[in-house]
Amino acid sequence: MSNLRCHISISADGFVAGPGQSEENPLGERGELLHGWAVSLAAWRAPHAREGGEENASSRIMAETLAGVGAGIMGRNMFGPIGGGDWGDGRWKGWWGDDPPYHNDVYVLTHHPREPAEMEGGTTYHFVTDGIERALERAKESAAGQDVRLWGGADVVNQYLAAGLLDELELHIVPILLGGGARLFEGLGGDVRLEQVRAVEAPGVTHVKYRPG
Amino acid sequence: MSNLRCHISISADGFVAGPGQSEENPLGERGELLHGWAVSLAAWRAPHAREGGEENASSRIMAETLAGVGAGIMGRNMFGPIGGGDWGDGRWKGWWGDDPPYHNDVYVLTHHPREPAEMEGGTTYHFVTDGIERALERAKESAAGQDVRLWGGADVVNQYLAAGLLDELELHIVPILLGGGARLFEGLGGDVRLEQVRAVEAPGVTHVKYRPG
Numbered sequence: 405m406s407n408l409r410c411h412i413s414i415s416a417d418g419f420v421a422g423p424g425q426s427e428e429n430p431l432g433e434r435g436e437l438l439h440g441w442a443v444s445l446a447a448w449r450a451p452h453a454r455e456g457g458e459e460n461a462s463s464r465i466m467a468e469t470l471a472g473v474g475a476g477i478m479g480r481n482m483f484g485p486i487g488g489g490d491w492g493d494g495r496w497k498g499w500w501g502d503d504p505p506y507h508n509d510v511y512v513l514t515h516h517p518r519e520p521a522e523m524e525g526g527t528t529y530h531f532v533t534d535g536i537e538r539a540l541e542r543a544k545e546s547a548a549g550q551d552v553r554l555w556g557g558a559d560v561v562n563q564y565l566a567a568g569l570l571d572e573l574e575l576h577i578v579p580i581l582l583g584g585g586a587r588l589f590e591g592l593g594g595d596v597r598l599e600q601v602r603a604v605e606a607p608g609v610t611h612v613k614y615r616p617g
Numbered sequence: 618m619s620n621l622r623c624h625i626s627i628s629a630d631g632f633v634a635g636p637g638q639s640e641e642n643p644l645g646e647r648g649e650l651l652h653g654w655a656v657s658l659a660a661w662r663a664p665h666a667r668e669g670g671e672e673n674a675s676s677r678i679m680a681e682t683l684a685g686v687g688a689g690i691m692g693r694n695m696f697g698p699i700g701g702g703d704w705g706d707g708r709w710k711g712w713w714g715d716d717p718p719y720h721n722d723v724y725v726l727t728h729h730p731r732e733p734a735e736m737e738g739g740t741t742y743h744f745v746t747d748g749i750e751r752a753l754e755r756a757k758e759s760a761a762g763q764d765v766r767l768w769g770g771a772d773v774v775n776q777y778l779a780a781g782l783l784d785e786l787e788l789h790i791v792p793i794l795l796g797g798g799a800r801l802f803e804g805l806g807g808d809v810r811l812e813q814v815r816a817v818e819a820p821g822v823t824h825v826k827y828r829p830g
Contacts, residue, residue: 418802581806593794
């Protein structure tokens with residue numbers, strides 16, 4: 405069975421990106437602090453072609469997030485900074501360079517049609533204009549029995565939660581306050597139920613996994 | 618050394634009380650769901666004069682929150698529903714009946730002077746009109762070397778955090794979304810730093826302790 409899973413770093417005050425996101429600052433002000441726990445890990449660095457890194461209680465969590473993923477979904481605002489407009493000259497191909505760390509099909513939710521962009525290393529960006537359910541269908545086809553990873557950002561995760569389509573939500577809760585930015589769970593409420601599956605203490609982060617229902 | 622400690626239940630979306638708080642519904646809509654993990658514990662029921670209850674990984678956490686506390690502080694809105702006005706006929710003496718579960722001096726932050734209210738069982742409510750720092754001074758005097766417990770609500774915790782006066786903040790993160798209500802960390806940001814001290818997994822709740830700095 406193919407599940408839709410989201411593993412996302414979040415500040416103690418509930419933001420998954422800082423305020424003032426821009427092309428120069430895609431994670432927003434201080435947003436990079438959300439990811440320090442991950443970037444320090446050998447389990448993250450190796451698949452991102454970086455040397456070194458440490459092992460700690462987060463290592464197996466990181467390995468789990470990366471394992472068994474056959475396709476991905478992300479929002480337009482996570483893919484790039486090109487506001488709400490069309491794709492301009494079509495040269496923007498994401499933040500992640502010619503060889504992105506996905507290595508599978510990534511479905512980008514957008515209102516503006518665009519031809520797929522085939523990258524090095526097995527990543528192909530597909531642009532989906534007919535909604536989150538169709539994106540999930542196509543991603544599951546690509547995943548061929550493996551799971552689909554929902555990368556973010558907050559708005560897209562909130563949409564999948566509201567629609568009852570998310571099977572697993574793991575928060576990596578980082579001890580910082582961002583004071584603004586992209587807020588997870590915004591606009592949701594009691595209609596979305598969460599079951600706590602697991603919590604793991606690690607250096608500088610707490611990993612809490614929920615099963616939405 | 619006397620520390621100011623806050624241990625507070627919070628929804629996954631960051632609220633410590635639900636929307637629509639009122640005299641009939643002091644915790645706001647669905648706010649009582651924040652406290653189910655605590656009320657189920659023998660470690661909570663015994664000091665609240667209730668029988669039974671269970672033991673689980675939350676039991677020692679609850680015992681720690683209750684131990685070594687010599688005085689308390691709470692906000693006006695936590696003490697009672699009497700809006701921003703004065704004390705009216707002065708008959709309101711908190712939500713907790715004639716024998717409140719505090720058993721020590723509790724300092725209520727308010728803009729309206731009032732004589733102390735001595736209750737049964739060792740609880741006396743003092744009404745402090747000269748600010749959060751003075752309330753803390755007086756509470757530390759009462760505590761006589763033990764810690765001071767900051768009970769809430771969100772606004773008061775946020776004020777003590779902003780002022781750099783809180784020594785320990787433990788969140789009991791409950792797997793529910795409230796969608797509105799009293800939001801912890803509202804209006805704060807990077808000026809408040811948090812160090813993660815500990816995280817503990819327990820049935821239906823994750824306890825994460827921070828040291829603000």
